[in-house]
Amino acid sequence: MLFRSTRSGLRIVGPNSVGIIHHQRRFSLSFTPEVRYARITAGAIGIVSQSGGVCNSLTQALNRGVSISHSLSAGNSCDVDVCDLVSYLAEDDDCRAIALAFEGVEHPERLVQAGERAFAAGKPLVVFKFATGSDGAAAALSHTGALAASSAGYTAALSRMGAVLVPSYHALVETAAFFAKAGRPKAAGVATVSSSGGFAVLSADQAEARGVPMPQPDPVTQQKLDALVPEFGAARNPCDVTAQVRSDPMMLVNCLRAMFDSPLYGAVLLPFFYAKKNNGDLIQQFSQAAADAGKIGIAVWVTDWHSGWGSEELEHDEHIAVFHSMDACMQAVAAWQRWDRQLRDAGRRAPHERLAPPEAAQAARSAILESTGRSLTERASKDILALYGIPVARDRLVRDAGEAIAATAAMQGAVAIKLESPDILHKSDAGVVRLNLRHERDIEAACAEILANVARHAPDARINGLLVQEMAPQGVEIMVGARVDPAFGPMVLVGLGGIFVEVFRDAAIELAPVNRAQALGMLERIQPQKMLAGFRGLPAVDREALAGVICRLSELIADQRGLLAEIDVNPVICAGTRLMAVDALLVRTGEQAG
Numbered sequence: 001m002l003f004r005s006t007r008s009g010l011r012i013v014g015p016n017s018v019g020i021i022h023h024q025r026r027f028s029l030s031f032t033p034e035v036r037y038a039r040i041t042a043g044a045i046g047i048v049s050q051s052g053g054v055c056n057s058l059t060q061a062l063n064r065g066v067s068i069s070h071s072l073s074a075g076n077s078c079d080v081d082v083c084d085l086v087s088y089l090a091e092d093d094d095c096r097a098i099a100l101a102f103e104g105v106e107h108p109e110r111l112v113q114a115g116e117r118a119f120a121a122g123k124p125l126v127v128f129k130f131a132t133g134s135d136g137a138a139a140a141l142s143h144t145g146a147l148a149a150s151s152a153g154y155t156a157a158l159s160r161m162g163a164v165l166v167p168s169y170h171a172l173v174e175t176a177a178f179f180a181k182a183g184r185p186k187a188a189g190v191a192t193v194s195s196s197g198g199f200a201v202l203s204a205d206q207a208e209a210r211g212v213p214m215p216q217p218d219p220v221t222q223q224k225l226d227a228l229v230p231e232f233g234a235a236r237n238p239c240d241v242t243a244q245v246r247s248d249p250m251m252l253v254n255c256l257r258a259m260f261d262s263p264l265y266g267a268v269l270l271p272f273f274y275a276k277k278n279n280g281d282l283i284q285q286f287s288q289a290a291a292d293a294g295k296i297g298i299a300v301w302v303t304d305w306h307s308g309w310g311s312e313e314l315e316h317d318e319h320i321a322v323f324h325s326m327d328a329c330m331q332a333v334a335a336w337q338r339w340d341r342q343l344r345d346a347g348r349r350a351p352h353e354r355l356a357p358p359e360a361a362q363a364a365r366s367a368i369l370e371s372t373g374r375s376l377t378e379r380a381s382k383d384i385l386a387l388y389g390i391p392v393a394r395d396r397l398v399r400d401a402g403e404a405i406a407a408t409a410a411m412q413g414a415v416a417i418k419l420e421s422p423d424i425l426h427k428s429d430a431g432v433v434r435l436n437l438r439h440e441r442d443i444e445a446a447c448a449e450i451l452a453n454v455a456r457h458a459p460d461a462r463i464n465g466l467l468v469q470e471m472a473p474q475g476v477e478i479m480v481g482a483r484v485d486p487a488f489g490p491m492v493l494v495g496l497g498g499i500f501v502e503v504f505r506d507a508a509i510e511l512a513p514v515n516r517a518q519a520l521g522m523l524e525r526i527q528p529q530k531m532l533a534g535f536r537g538l539p540a541v542d543r544e545a546l547a548g549v550i551c552r553l554s555e556l557i558a559d560q561r562g563l564l565a566e567i568d569v570n571p572v573i574c575a576g577t578r579l580m581a582v583d584a585l586l587v588r589t590g591e592q593a594g
Helices: 002-008 052-064 082-090 108-120 134-144 151-160 171-182 197-210 219-228 249-261 279-293 311-316 326-346 360-370 378-387 401-411 440-457 500-504 516-524 543-559
Strands: 019-022 027-030 045-049 068-073 097-102 125-129 189-194 265-272 296-301 320-323 395-398 415-420 433-437 465-470 476-485 489-496 508-511 564-575 578-581 584-588
Touching (some): 045 052, 045 082, 045 171, 052 068, 052 171, 068 082, 082 097, 082 108, 097 171, 108 125, 125 151, 125 171, 151 476, 151 489, 171 296, 171 320, 171 326, 189 197, 189 249, 197 326, 219 249, 249 265, 249 279, 265 326, 279 311, 279 320, 296 311, 296 326, 311 320, 360 543, 378 395, 378 415, 378 543, 378 584, 395 401, 401 415, 415 440, 476 543, 489 516, 489 543, 508 516, 516 543, 543 578
Parallel strands (some): 045 068, 045 097, 097 125, 265 296, 296 320
Antiparallel strands (some): 395 465, 415 433, 476 489, 476 564, 489 508, 564 578, 564 584
């Protein structure tokens, strides 16, 4: 097939593909039964999928009124792959946004290039990636023949090129349809108008959880609401007009228009919690208000009658985007606002300005090459961090309890004592760490316990000595790490550290190196944000200082990508403006380990 394609110049889709359909032009090269050429609106989305079954499944959104311009399945991709299909849709005017569902691609850099074409065209690329776990990745290899690179690598690369990643399969079409209809936001705020107080509150809860601003009305809008909403309602944002709308239906419409007219709101949300026959009038008035303002109306269809009166009419409407849960809605709105910021910043993106000293790269390289084994010890790892200007805790390597006592006295404060061994990577699990030691008897006991535990749990471990380290002040624990992805190269990540690494399993990831603005953006994605703002009396994290640490670590992994496989700095203690890395692990590449 490849030979015939090369000789004829024709491109080949497949094998193992359901083919391609252009619904707008009523063109089909597919064995899919019952191909539907539904009415296509200006806000149509193009669907791209490796799997034919997934492509068909997503395309059936046509039956509920979603406008779909193309359904394109790549299959096993002996020639044309999803990268080619995304590139094609980036230049097709019949498609306003692209919905991509895929498992992995053989050449990830081609996907990045396709995404960059879509971003340059101002066309949203909305992505759901299968095969995010190890079992899923193995299945992807056998199903499509594609190389499933790490999920983290795809996340970082797709985010960098302006793609919108959705957390679930069912969010893909909704989010893409929203982007296709919404265009660019005219303001950051969102307003909710509802005749149900419960759903008004739910919208505010989900907006807060997703970081979507819902500012209170400006004076002009407030005056309008006060004149419309009964005293037992809520003339605010979210606005609860109450069930009084049954006797005065125009009250709801006029409140919607007041919110649309406000310069604070780029979108106005209306929950549809009851499907009824006269929904058509409200939909028409809601649509007209959105069109007159040049803004997007958002209908959250929260009734459990999924195909009830008005549902298909809403999907068809060019000025109203539809979601089936408040959570999915606010996730999409938050992504819409981030995407718009990326577009605005694209033209003025500053080049990377190195923070680490220029001589750090060669000094670190020499230190890594001098080390033995797969991993560097904690002390050697922190020495390399210090070369890059990352603040680390003071420590001293000692041989016995007597030297530990002397080192503690010199530090003039409480200390931690740890085993220093290249063979024990997770010291807490092995019971070879003791904290908050001051007195001689406690130091002697700690040294004895550490040596006894290593003899019991890892009798063959090489022991360099005991590390006496100053105790860090109380603060928020942050994990900063880096790795070299086999497909995408060096990456840096940040999340909550200490025990919270296991609790939240959530990290912001970027391709390395990053600049200060990108590092600050990573901190904005850490959940929960209240940990960074100060928690249980702890001082707020100095984000500028922590961003500097992230930048420097990203430069380290970028410089040493041929020598290092991973870096783990956990935790960095953030006590206000004072930051201190108290533990670190550098892992060499398999080729370099001796």
